[in-house]
Amino acid sequence: MQRAVRTFGVEPVEVTPVERGYTNNRRWVVRAADGKSVFVKQAVDEQTAWWLRTERLRYRQIPAGCRPRVLGWSDDGAEPILLLEDLSGCRWPPPWCPADVEAVLGMLHELSAAPAPPGLPPVAASWLATGGWPEVAAHPDRFLALGLCTAGWLDRTLPELIEAARFDCLNGGSTVHLDVRSDNICFRDGRAMLVDWNLAALGNPDVDIAFWLPSLRLENGPAPDRVYRGDPRIVAVIAGFFAAQAGRPPLPQAPRVRRLQRRQLTVALPWALRTLGLPPPDLIRGAGEDPR
16 A cells, blocks of 8 residues: 555545455555545456456557546556546446446447557457357256256256357457446546546457346346347357356455356346247346347
8 A cells, every 4th residue: 555655745644445346456545634535456366467467558549538537657566556536526327327327338339440450469369269158068067056947947948059150250440448347437526437447458349238138137226128129149159158157156356256257247148048949048047038
């Protein structure tokens, strides 16, 4: 914290820990006597340090209206510190209203229309394009242990899911945030803003919409079918990502993520099956109902 204070340049009068987020980064809001405040994020290990350095680089490249301002940086080689504009006064969902959903869609459209910065890795080479339904085929027991379907259903349906979820549908020329969820979204003056840009990549802008919608539904937002009626292959890829990830061992640097991924899968999987015209999973109650 002393390094953060030196970088901020003002002696704090209040330091408030921030609990939002799914990684082990340390986070605080630091306030000074003159009323100024800053959001402080500090890495805790090699993995989170790499993420934070990447995030700082991306903030230099992403359009200003889509992200917070960078106010400072300190890197001791082990646990870097990033100082960002304090957004704690913004509104953070949930709850959601229709105008919020439209604001996020508008911001994502604005992002996709802006020229993509150089050097972004392709989405098709990112974590989203690893594992998926082929991994489920290689390790079916992990997926079946989630309790969402029977082995018979998986045997009948998996070949068509693998065929549908080809990663080339992720290709494109737009900036993609690649981690759109409520804990990374806030609203100020009716506009949506995204934080945590370390995963940003180059690809199909529909990826951000499809990735966001399962968590939106879990927070009492609209059914994904009502918001996105685009490429069913992208929906199949998103469902395959959650299907493969949710059964993996917990991540030490993000211990709550697997539980969230399983919950997202309970929305993404039935959605993908509806878009592909495939039978619903036989252990998810109501999975075969059309939410539209």
